[in-house]
Amino acid sequence: MTGNPSMKLSVRTAFILLAMLLFASPLMAERNIGVGLHLGGQHNTGNIDSFYQYAQADPQNSMFVGISFKFSAPFAFLRTGVDNSFAINKGNVLEDQSISTDHTSEGLDTYQLSYTAIPVFAGLQFPLQDKGVFYLGGGIAYFLGTGEVKSEASGTAEDISATALAFGFISGMQLHLTRKISLYMEWEYLEGRSKPVTQTSAAPTYENFYVDYTGHRLQLGLMYFVL
Amino acid sequence: MKRCIRTTLVILAIFIPAALTAAPVNGALTLHGGMMPSLGGNLNSYSQTSAPINSTNGIDTINNSASGFDTSPVDRLLGASVGITFKVTFYDYFHMRIGGNYFKSVYGGTGKTVYDDGGDRILKCEYAMWGYDIPVTVGLTIPFWKDMKISFSTGLAYAYGVYTNKFESDAPLEYEGEFKGWALPLVIHLEGEYFLTRQLALFTSLSYYNGSTNVLADRKQDDDAANKDYASIDFTGYRYNLGISYYFKPI
Numbered sequence: 001m002t003g004n005p006s007m008k009l010s011v012r013t014a015f016i017l018l019a020m021l022l023f024a025s026p027l028m029a030e031r032n033i034g035v036g037l038h039l040g041g042q043h044n045t046g047n048i049d050s051f052y053q054y055a056q057a058d059p060q061n062s063m064f065v066g067i068s069f070k071f072s073a074p075f076a077f078l079r080t081g082v083d084n085s086f087a088i089n090k091g092n093v094l095e096d097q098s099i100s101t102d103h104t105s106e107g108l109d110t111y112q113l114s115y116t117a118i119p120v121f122a123g124l125q126f127p128l129q130d131k132g133v134f135y136l137g138g139g140i141a142y143f144l145g146t147g148e149v150k151s152e153a154s155g156t157a158e159d160i161s162a163t164a165l166a167f168g169f170i171s172g173m174q175l176h177l178t179r180k181i182s183l184y185m186e187w188e189y190l191e192g193r194s195k196p197v198t199q200t201s202a203a204p205t206y207e208n209f210y211v212d213y214t215g216h217r218l219q220l221g222l223m224y225f226v227l
Numbered sequence: 228m229k230r231c232i233r234t235t236l237v238i239l240a241i242f243i244p245a246a247l248t249a250a251p252v253n254g255a256l257t258l259h260g261g262m263m264p265s266l267g268g269n270l271n272s273y274s275q276t277s278a279p280i281n282s283t284n285g286i287d288t289i290n291n292s293a294s295g296f297d298t299s300p301v302d303r304l305l306g307a308s309v310g311i312t313f314k315v316t317f318y319d320y321f322h323m324r325i326g327g328n329y330f331k332s333v334y335g336g337t338g339k340t341v342y343d344d345g346g347d348r349i350l351k352c353e354y355a356m357w358g359y360d361i362p363v364t365v366g367l368t369i370p371f372w373k374d375m376k377i378s379f380s381t382g383l384a385y386a387y388g389v390y391t392n393k394f395e396s397d398a399p400l401e402y403e404g405e406f407k408g409w410a411l412p413l414v415i416h417l418e419g420e421y422f423l424t425r426q427l428a429l430f431t432s433l434s435y436y437n438g439s440t441n442v443l444a445d446r447k448q449d450d451d452a453a454n455k456d457y458a459s460i461d462f463t464g465y466r467y468n469l470g471i472s473y474y475f476k477p478i
Contacts, residue, residue, distance in 0.1 A: 050269070050287045075421040075429055123469065124431040126375045126419050134377065136419055136431050138262055138467035167264040167305050169433060169467045171417075189465060191264040195300035196292045204343040206291035210300075214265075 031225045036068040036184060038221025046113050047212035052096045060091035077125045077135050083117040107152035108200050113211060115145035121170040133174040141166045141190050143213045151200040158198055162211040166192025180225050188217040257312040257430050259470025266306030266332050267356045267390055272458035274402040279344045286354055291341045301352045302335035316368060322378060323365045331357040344398050351395045358388030362414045373478060376420045384414050388460040404445040404456035412438025412462045425477035430470040436462050
């Protein structure tokens with residue numbers, strides 16, 4: 001297949017101009033595109049207090065590993081990535097103290113959740129000379145979770161899966177170790193709940209238990225700057 | 228003793244303004260907009276916790292689903308806010324800020340659930356909230372050369388909110404509530420400014436409010452005593468903002 005020579009020339013010129021613009025722009029300055037690997041933790045995964053406000057529970061703790069991608073201009077950033085969580089311990093509801101009047105046998109015994117989160121945050125960042133960067137942004141995250149819950153009603157463990165959209169913010173700091181590598185620490189807070197996925201009462205027989213992804217997440221990692 | 232206190236107050240009244248006049252003072256005006264996840268918290272009220280709805284934790288536990296019923300989840304409210312803040316800095320490192328914010332729920336709060344009223348019935352739910360607040364905080368600022376400032380402050384806000392809810396089914400059942408009230412939530416505020424020029428800066432902030440009103444009675448005039456609802460308005464939560472600041476004097 002042959003193309004129009006003038007068309008080819010125009011495309012080539014456009015590419016050269018684009019490349020020149022890219023080189024001239026701040027995007028080509030150091031530490032503008034980074035890929036990070038981090039390890040994090042979350043307390044009270046599943047935020048059981050929102051379902052059982054007065055419960056006496058030993059909540060689930062999780063750790064997660066994640067990959068992050070950060071695109072930075074001099075004063076703005078876009079941060080995305082993927083996080084995968086693993087349960088450190090099962091959540092255990094010792095006494096749900098449900099105040100519902102017509103749920104005859106409401107109660108959750110144990111639960112264990114793991115999830116994949118895809119967050120996207122954007123905001124402002126504050127470069128601290130050549131030492132590091134402080135950043136603060138808002139955004140959303142999509143959660144895909146799976147788990148196992150055991151209720152008093154059924155007496156058996158049941159597999160569940162649930163998705164949810166969450167809203168929140170990120171606050172983080174990077175400490176530059178070398179020209180290409182930075183240590184980073186981040187605090188994420190996200191609010192999001194799934195639709196009901198399983199029942200915890202013998203009557204009425206409704207699915208009423210939802211997965212609550214709300215919570216604080218702290219993570220520490222290393223970022224390699226491609227550009 | 229009284230004379231001593233009076234003398235001290237007079238001396239302070241003379242010297243503090245004099246010191247501030249002599250101090251390097253700068254003022255800044257910031258326009259900002261932002262988001263408020265989980266506006267109003269779980270929006271619980273008496274009519275939701277009582278039979279036949281029986282939701283123990285408001286919007287969080289109102290969601291039920293069952294096969295054969297066309298339900299859709301009722302999500303917590305996401306709020307959007309716009310505001311203006313006036314900030315005075317003293318000696319570059321200290322500041323006081325007063326602002327005004329208007330906020331409104333823009334996402335979530337509507338959906339359909341199923342409840343037990345002797346038989347299974349669909350319940351349509353609607354939650355909404357709007358309001359305004361006037362935060363006053365004092366704190367510290369760390370300027371980083373002429374490029375940026377990072378500030379931290381704490382204080383109080385006067386917050387006024389209007390929370391409405393509506394529950395409808397073909398039982399027939401209809402509860403409609405409107406709650407209006409104010410509170411003085413505690414405020415923790417972190418902000419950063421990136422200076423584009425010596426007077427103009429990009430602004431971002433993260434605030435945490437903690438406080439709610441007393442329990443309020445439903446203000447809907449057409450409700451009879453049996454339908455009277457009670458709730459408090461919860462202002463607790465995080466707020467993320469982006470905006471632009473203008474300093475009256477070059478930094």
